[in-house]
Structures are given as structure tokens and as C-alpha cells.
Amino acid sequence: MAQHDLTHAPSPVHSGDRAAHRHLATLLASADVRLDGQRPWDLQLLGEGVPERVLAHGNLGLGETYMDGLWTCQHLDQLFDRLLRADMASRVRSLSTAWHHLRARWLNLQTEPRAWQVGQQHYDLGNAFYAAMLDRRMTYTCALWEGARDLDEAQENKLELVCQKLGLQSGMHVLDIGCGWGSFMKYAAERHGVRCTGVTISAEQAALGRQLCEGLPVAFHLMDYRGLSERFDRIVSLGMFEHVGQKNYDTYMSVAKRCLAPDGLFLLHTIGRNEPGHGTDPWIHKYIFPNGELPTIAQIGHACERRFVVEDLHNFGADYDRTLMTWHQRFEDAWPRFAEQLGERFHRMWRYYLLSCAGAFRARDVQLWQWVLSHPGRAGVYRRVSAPR
Numbered sequence: 001m002a003q004h005d006l007t008h009a010p011s012p013v014h015s016g017d018r019a020a021h022r023h024l025a026t027l028l029a030s031a032d033v034r035l036d037g038q039r040p041w042d043l044q045l046l047g048e049g050v051p052e053r054v055l056a057h058g059n060l061g062l063g064e065t066y067m068d069g070l071w072t073c074q075h076l077d078q079l080f081d082r083l084l085r086a087d088m089a090s091r092v093r094s095l096s097t098a099w100h101h102l103r104a105r106w107l108n109l110q111t112e113p114r115a116w117q118v119g120q121q122h123y124d125l126g127n128a129f130y131a132a133m134l135d136r137r138m139t140y141t142c143a144l145w146e147g148a149r150d151l152d153e154a155q156e157n158k159l160e161l162v163c164q165k166l167g168l169q170s171g172m173h174v175l176d177i178g179c180g181w182g183s184f185m186k187y188a189a190e191r192h193g194v195r196c197t198g199v200t201i202s203a204e205q206a207a208l209g210r211q212l213c214e215g216l217p218v219a220f221h222l223m224d225y226r227g228l229s230e231r232f233d234r235i236v237s238l239g240m241f242e243h244v245g246q247k248n249y250d251t252y253m254s255v256a257k258r259c260l261a262p263d264g265l266f267l268l269h270t271i272g273r274n275e276p277g278h279g280t281d282p283w284i285h286k287y288i289f290p291n292g293e294l295p296t297i298a299q300i301g302h303a304c305e306r307r308f309v310v311e312d313l314h315n316f317g318a319d320y321d322r323t324l325m326t327w328h329q330r331f332e333d334a335w336p337r338f339a340e341q342l343g344e345r346f347h348r349m350w351r352y353y354l355l356s357c358a359g360a361f362r363a364r365d366v367q368l369w370q371w372v373l374s375h376p377g378r379a380g381v382y383r384r385v386s387a388p389r
Helices: 018-029 050-057 059-067 076-085 095-106 112-121 127-133 151-166 183-192 203-212 246-259 282-287 297-304 318-337 339-362
Strands: 173-177 195-200 218-222 232-238 260-273 309-315 366-374
Touching (some): 018 050, 050 059, 059 282, 076 318, 076 339, 151 183, 151 232, 151 318, 173 183, 195 203, 203 218, 232 246, 246 260, 260 297, 282 339, 297 309, 297 366, 318 339, 318 366, 339 366
Parallel strands (some): 173 195, 173 232, 195 218, 232 260
Antiparallel strands (some): 309 366
8 A cells, every 4th residue: 555655744833723733643642543643544744725625615625625635544445444433424424514405405416418417427447547546347336355365356256156146057148237338137148158248327337348348248338227228137237326316216216127137136236324414524525426415224134125036135245345445545546647647636525535435445434235125926946145156
């Protein structure tokens, strides 16, 4: 992991708000974090105004001042592990954060026209960039690490687990909602002899995916999920539901229901949170995943009511910590290739994104769930699969 430069002397508190400095120091102390401390998870001030901006804007202020180079930390993942275990977000309440959550509560931020924003801002960032960070199949979702020696094996473990949970058989037609660069579809077509159709809102993903899957019975469509109507033997969705938004959960599940064959299975793989809320973290919303929203188990369960039977629910969110730390290391190793193009502020932004998320999964503040769903009345007993055979 890249080490941050700690050779700078901590910036003194000059004419700024000393009360804000003292208040932030007190809050951080409750998470065993020190301002200008020397431990790997302590926050080192390098410029003025950080306490004021953090107290005024919460994590948006914390993330933006980090991007601005006003503070640093040797291990951001350890910092966020401690902040989230101490429930720091509930202690720092700001008007900007409240406004962000009110907008998410009252407005549908994931309408069909708005759905394309995350594709343009995040997924169209550049195929070469993602290829450098991800595994050889370009799988941008949580890996399954048990028995794996490296990221490539851990991602194939996950893909094989999905195939087994779905009971794939040669000749089946599988829909992948939010197919990315086609890592699952390519794997399933090659290893299990199925035909796949994928939809994505990223032009970059679709273009590269078609190249990677050339010669296989795999089709990519650049479209929103709401336009789907064809029937499929199986449906899979890996890491896309986080972009749906709770105002659209019923619509999403209705689309999946009409597209799933009567005896089919639907596997939904999604990050989720422990308690209800509206919208995602304000910093994540502004800089990483616009309009995102993490569901709860209750929200997904409610959307399944009268539509699906829940055959299985599996949580392996702790594996996302290692996945993100591995992506971070690969990102740092590859950074010299992208530094001139993307700039140092992006470097700090992306580091903050990967390591703050790793800390969140380590603290078990967020989870990773795989749901297996079926139509009511489907014949037979679903046999649970917990690891690739």
C-alpha cells in the first residue's frame, strides 16, 4: 500500500476557529483518533480550515479537504474503520448533509434519464484505467477469497458460485442486468455453455465487452433496465442494484418478474446497509456514484413481496474489505501510467474512495448480499450452495 507523506510538519491552528479544532479533536478521540497524532490511523493536518469544513459538511467536507491536500493519514482504511465503529456520522450533523438526504427522500434521483449519469461519470472513466485496477476478467464486484491465492482466483470463485447458485445448464438463456464489461457472461458462456444477454448504461463497458466476448453467444445492449421485456431462463445482477434507488425498487422487481421464466431463478448481488436512510453518502454521491442508494434487507424483502420467493440469502461482505484493498494496491502500482492524464487531485479522490469503503466493510457498516429469488409455485427444493464445488 502506498504510504502518505508524513514528513510535513502539522499545520498550526492560526486565526481559524480554535473551538472547531477542539470540538473535532474531542469527536475524533471518541474513535481513538488523534489530530496530528503519529499512529497509522491518526489524522495529520497540513493546512487550515479542515475542522470548520468537516463540522459544516460532514464527510463531504472531510473528503474534499483530503482531496485538497489539507490533511493526510498513513492508513485511511484504518481511520474509517474506527470512525464508523464509533458511529461518527451521527455525531457530525450538518445542514448540507441533511439537505442531501432530504433531496433523496423527496425526489426520484434514479429516473431513466438520470440513470445514465453514473455511466458517464464513473464507468466511462476509461477501460485502460479499470483494466489496471481489476482482475484479468475486469470484474468490478466483491470477490470470494476462501481458497484463492490472488484476485483472479477470488473473482473466478465468485463467478462460479453465482453459476452454481443459478443451476446453469448448457443452452439456457441468461440475462445480466448491469453486465459491466461482461465478466460474468463470458465466464458463464465459456464454462457452462449458456447464451447471455447483458444490459449496461456505460458505452465504454459495452464497447470493450463486445471485443472481450467476441465469438461467444453473448450480446450487449446499451439500455436502461426498464426497457427489458424478453423472457429468460435465468437472471443475474451483480453490483447494479445500488444504482436503482428505493423509489424504483418495485419497478425493478416487476421488470425482473416479467423477464424471468416460470421455473427460472434470479440472483441479485448487491451492497446493502444495516439501517434505512435516503441517498448515499454525500461525498460518494458527488464524486464517485451519482444518485446511488444502498438498500436494506427489509427494503429488498418488501419489493419481493407478491413477486418472488426468497430461496437463499448469503452475506459475504467481509470479503469486500480484502477486495478493495487489493484494488487499491493495484491502482497505486499503476498510477504512474495515469498521473499526467488524471492529476493528483483525482489520485487522492480515488484513494479516498477505495480505502474509505474498505474501512466501511471492515467495520461491518455495510454488507454484501446475494439473494436467490424464484417465482411463487416453482417446483422442487432449492439446494443452497455456499462455496464453489
